[in-house]
Amino acid sequence: MAKLIECIPNFSEGRDLEKVEKIVNVLRGRDGVKLLDYSSDSDHNRTVVTVIGDPAKLEEAIVEFAGVVYENIDMTKHEGGHPRMGALDVVPFVPISDVTMxxxxxxxxxxxxxxxxxxxxxxxxxxxxxxxxHRKNLAKVRKGQYEGFFEKIKEEQWKPDFGPIEMNEKSGCTAISARVPLVAFNVNLGTDNLEVATKIGKVVRHIGGGLRYVKAMGVMLEERNIAQVSMNLVNYEKTAVYRAFEMIKMEAKRYGVPVVGSEVIGLVPMAALIGCAEYYLQIENFSMDQILEKRVME
Amino acid sequence: MAKLIECIPNFSEGRDLEKVEKIVNVLRGRDGVKLLDYSSDSDHNRTVVTVIGDPAKLEEAIVEFAGVVYENIDMTKHEGGHPRMGALDVVPFVPISDVTMxxxxxxxxxxxxxxxxxxxxxxxxxxxxxxxxHRKNLAKVRKGQYEGFFEKIKEEQWKPDFGPIEMNEKSGCTAISARVPLVAFNVNLGTDNLEVATKIGKVVRHIGGGLRYVKAMGVMLEERNIAQVSMNLVNYEKTAVYRAFEMIKMEAKRYGVPVVGSEVIGLVPMAALIGCAEYYLQIENFSMDQILEKRVME
Known part of the structure; x- marks a missing residue:
């Protein structure tokens, strides 16, 4: 299978869509790199891009892309509801196939x-x-945001890893990472009681004593009048989708509430779902190389 | 996703491996066509090839391939354990992605x-x-085999669909089809009693009153000393893998026998397993376009 890395850069412009197009255009029509998705949020004043490609070609594209982002965004004028520390706010790289962390x-x-x-x-x-x-958690790194970084950057423990050790007024700072793909997976409960979903979310998630790579909260699906446990599975290799699912089922029993369905939001790596089929069908010695489509991509 | 058709031609040579290479070579190094696998069986004196590609390019490749098969194999001298009616015995075409039946x-x-x-x-x-x-079932079409076809071909109901209406002595006849991908899926039982696997196989399979697209039989895994229900799922879209699996579990209960595992033999289309994850996780409104790797192949 071809080597593939995914990158999900977030930049601080979600209102001026002409500018967004100009920036995103850098990732279009490139050899070996594919723009999969981008969406702008005007409340957040932020755009999230999903791009995938051959490692070397993706690297080249992202470096060029960063330049266009910095050129077109002026952080001294930026306002928006989403936490941000710079024009090119975050750049996570995600191993997709035949690539290690x-x-x-x-x-x-x-x-x-x-x-x-x-x-x-x-x-x-x-x-x-x-x-x-202390730099692992993005929320901690970004704390204080753009405005606070003029001081934060001077602290020894927040000395930048690369680039100047002083703040860039126009562009702010940029956070870059490597992480496993995130799976957005929600489980629907047969109840209109949000509290049940909230309670289950709290015990299933890591900070509540639950599964290591689960973030969860209860939300109400107003249209259907049912409660949902909404999750981000931040490492499906270590905390499998079926494990989170079965744990929610188990917890829901205490309230006499059935699980009535689930949903996968956005893109999901094939292996996250194939792994669930392997578990439930008790398949022994399965290799992802047995997937026909993977062989075609080799 | 790119249009992809799989073809699994079977030809009547499995002993002279030099000849096999010469034939298979036609499918190598072609633009838009990928040779995924081929294996020769000397008892059967037969080779099974798996090739996949862009429809137009695959079509061109298979027509050329057929010529080389006919040129190199002489059916008047062919012996082997597997039923066969010609040098190029069968040529099934299987829709893999973005292609209809x-x-x-x-x-x-x-x-x-x-x-x-x-x-x-x-x-x-x-x-x-x-x-x-009466021509749907390959076993019925091929009945009488190469040797019998000199007479069979003269019967009105066995008039060929294409080509001459007389037998080709050197090459025999060729059977061509379109079919859904076959999934070879076996379920292991926690018993050393072959009879249990045989009985379960008989009620799960179509001819025994079971599932429409299941072929099944009991076999013994001598090394592990356990019995297995060995299946061919000939239409996983209509008879899902999980349905066959759960039915075997259900039937095994009658004998107090647990299902201890399962195995997928060879290649399997992604959708056959993703469909199982969808079932067990109760995922609503899932689209195969949400699979990251599919998006990459677009």
């Missing part, structure tokens, strides 16, 4: 070094690419 | 017509491409 970490490092030097933007590495434990 | 039927027709005319070989269409009900 280490290769993604190396890519995060090379891109960080290049972007830092070429555009004079301070760069922080986070998640799997973090250079210290 | 009708497109595969049309392909079977075009290839049949070309092969029949170009190489003067009688051609029969079977399975989904069959031109009459």
């Amino acid at each position: 280490d290769e993604c970490k190396e890519m995060a490092n090379r891109v960080g070094e290049k972007i830092g030097e070429m555009y004079s933007v301070p760069v922080y590495l986070y998640e799997e690419a973090a250079t210290a434990t | 009708d497109e595969c039927k049309e392909m079977a027709n075009r290839v049949g017509e070309k092969i029949g005319e170009m190489y003067s070989v009688p051609v029969y269409l079977y399975e989904e491409a069959a031109t009459a009900t």
Whole structure:
């Protein structure tokens, strides 16, 4: 199978759609790189891009893309509801096929070094690419946001990993990472009681004593008048989709509430679902190379 | 996703491996066509090839391939344990992605017509491409085999669909079809009693009153000393893998026998397993376009 890395850069412009097009265009029509999706949110004033490709070609594309983002966005004028520390806010690299996490970490490092030097933007590495434990969590890295970074950057423990050690006023800073693909998976409950979903969410998620790579909360599906446990599975290899699903079923029993369905939001890596089929069908010694479509992509 | 058709031609040579290489080589290094697998069996004196590609390019490749098969194999000298009616015995076309069964039927027709005319070989269409009900089942079409076809071909109901209406002595006849991908799926039982597997196989399979697209039999896994229900799922879209699996579990209960595992043999289309994950996780409104890898292949 061909080597493939996914990148989901987030940049701080979600209102001026002409500008968004101009920026996203850098990722169009490139050899070996495919723009899969992008969506702008005007409340957040932010655009999330999904692009995938051959590692070397993707790396080249992202470095060029960063330059266009910095050129077109002025953080001194930015307002929006979503936390952000810079014009090119976050750049996670995700291994998709025939690529190790280490290769993604190396890519995060090379891109960080290049972007830092070429555009004079301070760069922080986070998640799997973090250079210290306190830098793993993006929320902690980004705390204080753009406005706070003029001071934060001076603290020894928040010295940038690459680029200048002083704030770039126009562009802010950029956080780059390597991480496993995220699966957005929601489980619908046969109840109109939001509290049940909230309680289940709290015990299933990591911070509540639940599964290590699950983030969860209860939400109400107003149209259907049912409650839902909405999850982000941040490492489906270590916390499998079926495990989170079965745990929610188990917890729902205590309330006499059935699980009536589930949904996968957006894109999902094939292996996350194939792994569930393997579990429920009790398949022994299965290899992803047995998937016909994977063989075709080789 | 790119249009993809799979073809699994079987030809009547499995002993002279130099000859096998010469024949298979026609399918190598072609633009838009990929040789996925081939395996020769000397007892059967037969080789099974798996090739996949863009419909037009695959069609061209298979027509050329047929010529090389007919050139290199002499059926008057062929012996082997597997039923066969010709040098190029069967040529099934299977829709893999963004292709309908009708497109595969049309392909079977075009290839049949070309092969029949170009190489003067009688051609029969079977399975989904069959031109009459009695020609659907390959075993019925092939009955009598090469040796019997000198007479069988003269019967009105066995008049070839394409090519000459007389037998080709050197090459025999060729059967061409369109069919859905076959999934070889076996379920392991926690017993050393072969009879249990045999009984379960009999009620699960179509001819025993079971599921429409299941062929099944009991076999013994000598090494592990356990019995297995060995199945061919000949239409996983209509008879899902999980349905066959759950039915075996249900039947095994009657004997107090647990299902201890299962295995997928060879290649399996992604959708056959994703469909099982959808069932067990109760996923609503899932689309195969949400599979990241499919989007990459677009």
